[in-house]
Amino acid sequence: MHHDPTQRRSPASSTDGPGHKLSMFVNLFGFRIQDLSQNSSESGCWSVRSNESMESPITNLQSAMEGGAQAVTSPLNEIYTELYITEEVAGELKEEHEFRQIEAASRRTDRPEQTIRKEDFFKETSFRTVLTKGVAGIGKTSLMQKFTLDWAEGKSNQEIQLMFPFTFRELNMLQDRTLSLVDLLHHFFGETNEAGISSFDPFRVVFIFDGLDECRLPLDFHNNPVLSEVTQSSLLDVLLTNLISGKLLPSARIWITSRPAAASQVPAEFVDMVTEVRGFADPQKEEYFRRRIRDEEQANRIVSHIKISRSLHVMCHIPVFCWITATVLEDVLRSKEVGELPKSLTEMYIHYLVVQTKLKKRKYDGETLADPHWTEENRQMIESLGKLAFEQLQKGNLIFYESDLTKCGINISAASWYSGVFTQMFKRETGLHHDKMFSFVHLSVQEFLAALHVHQTFISSGVNRLKESQTSFFSRQFSKHFIKPNLHHLHKCAVDAALQSPNGRLDLFLRFLLGLSLQSNQKLLQGLLTDAGRSSHSSQETVVHIHEKIEDLPTEKSINLFHCLNELKDDSLEKKVQEVLASGRLQKEKQSPGLFQALVFILLSSEEDLAVFDLKKFSTQEDDLLRLMPTKARSFKVLSSVLSSEFCSLRDLDLSNNDLQQSGLELLWSGLQSPNCVLETLRSVLSKQTLLSSVLTSPSSLTELDLSNNDLLDSGVKLLSAALESLDCRLESLRLSGCQVSEEGCVCLDDALSSNPSHLKELDLSYNHPGELGTELLSAKREDPNCKLEALRLEPAGVQFLRPGLKKYSCELSFNTNTLNRNLKLSEDQREVRFVEEEQPYPDHPDRFQKSHQLLCGNALSDRCYWEAELTGGVHVSVSYRGTVRGGDGNDEWFGGNAQSWSLYFSGGSYTVWHDKIGTSIPSSSSSSSGPRRVAVYVDRPAGTLSFYRVSSDTLTHIHTFSTTFTEPLSAGFGLWTWSGLPVASSVRLCSL
Numbered sequence: 001m002h003h004d005p006t007q008r009r010s011p012a013s014s015t016d017g018p019g020h021k022l023s024m025f026v027n028l029f030g031f032r033i034q035d036l037s038q039n040s041s042e043s044g045c046w047s048v049r050s051n052e053s054m055e056s057p058i059t060n061l062q063s064a065m066e067g068g069a070q071a072v073t074s075p076l077n078e079i080y081t082e083l084y085i086t087e088e089v090a091g092e093l094k095e096e097h098e099f100r101q102i103e104a105a106s107r108r109t110d111r112p113e114q115t116i117r118k119e120d121f122f123k124e125t126s127f128r129t130v131l132t133k134g135v136a137g138i139g140k141t142s143l144m145q146k147f148t149l150d151w152a153e154g155k156s157n158q159e160i161q162l163m164f165p166f167t168f169r170e171l172n173m174l175q176d177r178t179l180s181l182v183d184l185l186h187h188f189f190g191e192t193n194e195a196g197i198s199s200f201d202p203f204r205v206v207f208i209f210d211g212l213d214e215c216r217l218p219l220d221f222h223n224n225p226v227l228s229e230v231t232q233s234s235l236l237d238v239l240l241t242n243l244i245s246g247k248l249l250p251s252a253r254i255w256i257t258s259r260p261a262a263a264s265q266v267p268a269e270f271v272d273m274v275t276e277v278r279g280f281a282d283p284q285k286e287e288y289f290r291r292r293i294r295d296e297e298q299a300n301r302i303v304s305h306i307k308i309s310r311s312l313h314v315m316c317h318i319p320v321f322c323w324i325t326a327t328v329l330e331d332v333l334r335s336k337e338v339g340e341l342p343k344s345l346t347e348m349y350i351h352y353l354v355v356q357t358k359l360k361k362r363k364y365d366g367e368t369l370a371d372p373h374w375t376e377e378n379r380q381m382i383e384s385l386g387k388l389a390f391e392q393l394q395k396g397n398l399i400f401y402e403s404d405l406t407k408c409g410i411n412i413s414a415a416s417w418y419s420g421v422f423t424q425m426f427k428r429e430t431g432l433h434h435d436k437m438f439s440f441v442h443l444s445v446q447e448f449l450a451a452l453h454v455h456q457t458f459i460s461s462g463v464n465r466l467k468e469s470q471t472s473f474f475s476r477q478f479s480k481h482f483i484k485p486n487l488h489h490l491h492k493c494a495v496d497a498a499l500q501s502p503n504g505r506l507d508l509f510l511r512f513l514l515g516l517s518l519q520s521n522q523k524l525l526q527g528l529l530t531d532a533g534r535s536s537h538s539s540q541e542t543v544v545h546i547h548e549k550i551e552d553l554p555t556e557k558s559i560n561l562f563h564c565l566n567e568l569k570d571d572s573l574e575k576k577v578q579e580v581l582a583s584g585r586l587q588k589e590k591q592s593p594g595l596f597q598a599l600v601f602i603l604l605s606s607e608e609d610l611a612v613f614d615l616k617k618f619s620t621q622e623d624d625l626l627r628l629m630p631t632k633a634r635s636f637k638v639l640s641s642v643l644s645s646e647f648c649s650l651r652d653l654d655l656s657n658n659d660l661q662q663s664g665l666e667l668l669w670s671g672l673q674s675p676n677c678v679l680e681t682l683r684s685v686l687s688k689q690t691l692l693s694s695v696l697t698s699p700s701s702l703t704e705l706d707l708s709n710n711d712l713l714d715s716g717v718k719l720l721s722a723a724l725e726s727l728d729c730r731l732e733s734l735r736l737s738g739c740q741v742s743e744e745g746c747v748c749l750d751d752a753l754s755s756n757p758s759h760l761k762e763l764d765l766s767y768n769h770p771g772e773l774g775t776e777l778l779s780a781k782r783e784d785p786n787c788k789l790e791a792l793r794l795e796p797a798g799v800q801f802l803r804p805g806l807k808k809y810s811c812e813l814s815f816n817t818n819t820l821n822r823n824l825k826l827s828e829d830q831r832e833v834r835f836v837e838e839e840q841p842y843p844d845h846p847d848r849f850q851k852s853h854q855l856l857c858g859n860a861l862s863d864r865c866y867w868e869a870e871l872t873g874g875v876h877v878s879v880s881y882r883g884t885v886r887g888g889d890g891n892d893e894w895f896g897g898n899a900q901s902w903s904l905y906f907s908g909g910s911y912t913v914w915h916d917k918i919g920t921s922i923p924s925s926s927s928s929s930s931g932p933r934r935v936a937v938y939v940d941r942p943a944g945t946l947s948f949y950r951v952s953s954d955t956l957t958h959i960h961t962f963s964t965t966f967t968e969p970l971s972a973g974f975g976l977w978t979w980s981g982l983p984v985a986s987s988v989r990l991c992s993l
């Protein structure tokens, strides 16, 4: 937002705190100018413009025009909230829509993101030109002002001696003028003239050019003639291109700000550093509201409201949107009958419009708040502004000059009047030559009014402004008089147009347009939106159209459609995702890309619903994850983006059954290292500990790490211990259960705890072999009052746990002959059981399975148990409570057919998992064959997991994991089936490990 240099401060701000600061400024200013006139290059000094018609911009700097509106000013130092700024490699300037960029930016994580403080923009002395990009209203101008103010107040960058802030908006006015750099500076910064400065080389100078997107000069870097003398006159365009490219005054530093789409106007070769203002991160959003809203109770209410409303929370990255939200919510909370607070974007903007109209009535019409807001005059004003907004939006114009307005049928005096009364929506500014420039206070306000115009035109006349050229006069008249226009046609057309727009220019417009069709929203605009009854509309058709579109789109593009569904208050897709997440049966839904899009969206924007994402439940390997993410990006890239997204509040991630490959790990770690990552707990399988130790020693939010069942060995523990020693490591809980740690590893951990005793509270080393020394050392640490360690698990322990993989949990199973069904027969060595047609003469026993061809194993399973078996034919491999259902008609007795058992059924190469009569088939990548198949079972009773694997040449391929709570002792069991189609008799052989 670029401010009017002629703006006068409001009386309030010159009498209170800021007024005092002003006089300090003037004194300081006088003193420094004196220094400057003595040509002391030693002293810090600045130059500011003192054109007669203008107040010192430093004065302006002290008061921030909130929302870019002239009527509302606040002391900049009080209101300014730190912005999140990133630094990127120069040359990465892209053309993309602004709002889409802010969302996409948060998902860009190929390399760790570098943040930069505003104070450090000019620290790197070899960088001459810095380009700062950022979407509309993200805070570029505020940043530039705060930077200048901090410098002027002596707080930072004191090595800079002269700072010349310009806006392209005002430079536009001089585009036909021929002048030298000295003329330009004397013109804008009269003090330099008074001080007689006509050479700038001796000084450390920074030129700031704010708002490149508003530049109407051609900036023809490649064809403009070379200009190297500061006193040489030329057209302003030539002067600027030479100054920026370093041919003129090469010693000067240049800072340019721009919206992203316009940033490429400066060729990459002339830019040394690109920074991007990304707006407020989550803590700053809250800070902003607390700074702005003094009443603590009101601030609390607003902050918690924002946190639970997804769209609002996401949009509050943009400071100007925070300002709109604060304005609206303060007003709503102030009114006597506080109903529901606005939750969607459309609701917020409707309220904003209403607040502004009420303000106008109070100020100009002297009417009370209880009066109806929509007089004929107001209606007409909004109508003309809407028309202007839409027509200029179509052309991509955000700033309008007199001629632009005339073309849209608004005469200049009306426009000036509008900007005078709707001061916080429509702005008029005067350049040096008294040329008038207009803009909406924010692009989103323009988009909202444009949507209002398109909606209203369609309702009242049946004209679809998005398709105007195709609508004949006859059909217009016809629809006007005879047909009730169906809003769905307009919406369909808008959805398609928004999707076709290459830079997402119509994204927000579409959100507003759809939102305006809701009855509840129209009610808020009663009196402005006339004749709503003429439309026939059910948003259902639009919802269906959007669902269809989501199915075919990449994530980037579908995100806006999810926001649209939010505006339409349709949560069907989201509910479905939540259901699937709750059931843990994502596999079944593999066919619908839309569902996965929704999942990604929810991950990205979830505030409360999804603090724990148990990926373990859903997928087995990277391949499955790839299917999960329809963007074709590698799945962990997406996961990494999710973790580093400012929108993601994921705190607990369980990847323990995912076979992370090296690349997946690297991406995941880069996500973990992002400053946005709030992940606290990670359970993971990993093979590359070095990466992990770098995560632990760099500041990250991780406080709990569960690496259980990784073959870390003592060497891995050594690396981890080195990381733990670092005081930057804030880990409180470390689980290394079953990691093949022996005495040596324990000694390293003991050393780490001696160096950094104040963080780790919980250490789980069960299922390892600490030996006597390890046990002694670590137990002593728990007793040590200087060490924070409270919980230490060393049991079970033993040398058998040093076996690699899950085999360390091997248990020797034996068949329980009392349970053996009479159609089953054991081999002589009692290690194999097979189905036989002929009933065997086993004695009666209450534990014997009568109907089902099943048997249980004798021993109760210990807490962690692993076994392997070779299966032939059709076999259920099961884990069940020992008192599992027996007898009856046999319908519930089979393993997986009741709530007390869980099983994997294998037959001819395919698998189905069963529990309580619900079966889920698991596609198998290997070809079907009638030969024996070796499977492994691992059960962790306390953790409530039961996993099945396929074993081939000693490698395990995960098939499925049940996650549940086991409440009783467990037994292994097998069920052997037979039917005519089965080529071989079913059998099971217990494997020795």
Ligand SMILES: Nc1ncnc2c1ncn2[C@@H]1O[C@H](COP(=O)(O)OP(=O)(O)OP(=O)(O)O)[C@@H](O)[C@H]1O
Pocket (backbone or CB within 6 Å): 001, 002, 064, 065, 066, 067, 068, 069, 079, 080, 081, 082, 083, 134, 135, 136, 137, 138, 139, 140, 141, 142, 143, 211, 258, 259, 288, 319, 320, 321, 323, 442, 443
């Ligand atoms: N750091 C900040 N702290 C507090 N408020 C801010 C901050 N940055 C921006 N704002 C608010 O947002 C409004 C818009 O910000 P600003 O004018 O700096 O954005 P901009 O990026 O220059 O936008 P544009 O590209 O539209 O010119 C400000 O008027 C102010 O109300």
